[in-house]
Amino acid sequence: GESVGLHLPTLSVQEGDNSIINCAYSNSASDYFIWYKQESGKGPQFIIDIRSNMDKRQGQRVTVLLNKTVKHLSLQIAATQPGDSAVYFCAGGGSARQLTFGSGTQLTVLP
Amino acid sequence: DSGVTQTPKHLITATGQRVTLRCSPRSGDLSVYWYQQSLDQGLQFLIQYYNGEERAKGNILERFSAQQFPDLHSELNLSSLELGDSALYFCASSPYQGSLYEQYFGPGTRLTVT
Numbered sequence: 001g002e003s004v005g006l007h008l009p010t011l012s013v014q015e016g017d018n019s020i021i022n023c024a025y026s027n028s029a030s031d032y033f034i035w036y037k038q039e040s041g042k043g044p045q046f047i048i049d050i051r052s053n054m055d056k057r058q059g060q061r062v063t064v065l066l067n068k069t070v071k072h073l074s075l076q077i078a079a080t081q082p083g084d085s086a087v088y089f090c091a092g093g094g095s096a097r098q099l100t101f102g103s104g105t106q107l108t109v110l111p
Numbered sequence: 112d113s114g115v116t117q118t119p120k121h122l123i124t125a126t127g128q129r130v131t132l133r134c135s136p137r138s139g140d141l142s143v144y145w146y147q148q149s150l151d152q153g154l155q156f157l158i159q160y161y162n163g164e165e166r167a168k169g170n171i172l173e174r175f176s177a178q179q180f181p182d183l184h185s186e187l188n189l190s191s192l193e194l195g196d197s198a199l200y201f202c203a204s205s206p207y208q209g210s211l212y213e214q215y216f217g218p219g220t221r222l223t224v225t
C-alpha cells in the first residue's frame with residue numbers, strides 16, 4: 001500500500017533563514033500530496049497541497065515541490081519565523097479525501 | 112480556532128471500559144473524519160462520514176465505531192478499551208469545496224486507558 005512521509009525527525013533553522021522539509025513516498029496512488037503543520041497541543045492545520053500532475057506550487061511564504069521521478073516531496077518555508085516552529089507532516093490524499101500522514105518533522109526555529 | 116469542537120478534552124478510563132468521543136464540525140461542513148494520533152503509530156485515519164453516511168474506512172478496529180447524526184455532529188465509540196488505545200483522537204471536517212484536502216481539525220480528545 002501507500003507509504004508516505006519518510007521524514008527526518010528533526011530540523012533546526014535560524015530565524016530568517018529558509019527551511020526545507022523533505023518527505024519521501026513509495027507507491028503513489030495519491031492524486032494529491034498535502035502538507036500539514038501541527039503546533040504543540042493543537043490539531044493539524046492545512047498548509048498547502050499539490051496535485052500529482054504538478055511539480056511546483058506556491059503559497060504565502062511556502063513552496064511545495066514534487067519530484068515524481070524520485071518520489072520526493074518538499075516544503076520550503078521562506079524567512080522562517082518563530083511561529084513556524086511545529087511538526088510538519090506530508091500526507092497523501094485518498095479517493096474519499098482521507099489523509100495518509102507521514103511521520104512528521106519537528107521544525108525548531110532558533111533565535 | 113478551527114471551528115471544530117471536540118469533547119471531552121481529556122478522558123481517563125480503565126481497560127475494558129467503553130467511551131464516547133464527540134465532535135461538532137464547522138458550520139456547514141458535511142464531511143467528518145476521525146484520526147488517531149499515538150507515539151508509535153503516528154497520525155492515522157480511522158473513518159469518514161459524509162452527510163450521515165459512512166464514506167471511507169481506514170485502520171479502525173472492530174471495537175471502534177462511529178456515526179454522524181442528522182445535525183452533522185459525530186461520535187466515535189471505543190469499547191473494550193486496551194492500554195494501547197491511549198492516544199489523541201482528532202476529528203476534522205471539510206466542506207468538500209475549495210481545496211480538496213483542506214480539513215479543519217479540532218483540538219483533540221486525549222484518551223488515557225489505565
